[in-house]
Amino acid sequence: MQGLHHNMFEAGSMIRDQATPSFRAYSVRVSRRRYVARGVPGGYRIWDNKARRWWGDLYELCPDELLNELNGEKNSEKLTALLQQYRVQKR
Numbered sequence: 001m002q003g004l005h006h007n008m009f010e011a012g013s014m015i016r017d018q019a020t021p022s023f024r025a026y027s028v029r030v031s032r033r034r035y036v037a038r039g040v041p042g043g044y045r046i047w048d049n050k051a052r053r054w055w056g057d058l059y060e061l062c063p064d065e066l067l068n069e070l071n072g073e074k075n076s077e078k079l080t081a082l083l084q085q086y087r088v089q090k091r
Contacts, residue, residue, distance in 0.1 A: 035070040037062050046070070059086055 035055060037044045043060040046067065047053075056066075066082045069075065 033067075033071050035067055037064075037067055056083070057087070057090070060090065 032049060034048060034050050036047050036049065037059075038047045040058070043058050044062050045058055046055045046063065048055045055070075056063075063082070063086055066079070066086060069078055069082060
């Protein structure tokens with residue numbers, strides 16, 4: 001069993017696909033984004049994949065900058081400024 005774990009970690013983030021021996025023998029895992037924009041009647045809402053619930057308000061335009069910050073650095077000052085900016089656009 002120890003040898004199996006050793007070989008698994010040698011590949012790093014690459015995982016050997018034993019089931020399909022083709023030229024695409026390795027696949028890279030891509031993490032899911034936690035926050036995504038979903039179209040709803042009247043605009044867009046932000047869906048939190050981890051908590052499985054809506055986050056924030058209804059936005060008329062897709063809040064791309066807000067999503068990038070939520071999924072990226074999560075700088076509270078920048079998030080506050082972006083939320084205020086999107087609220088002003090709503091009025």
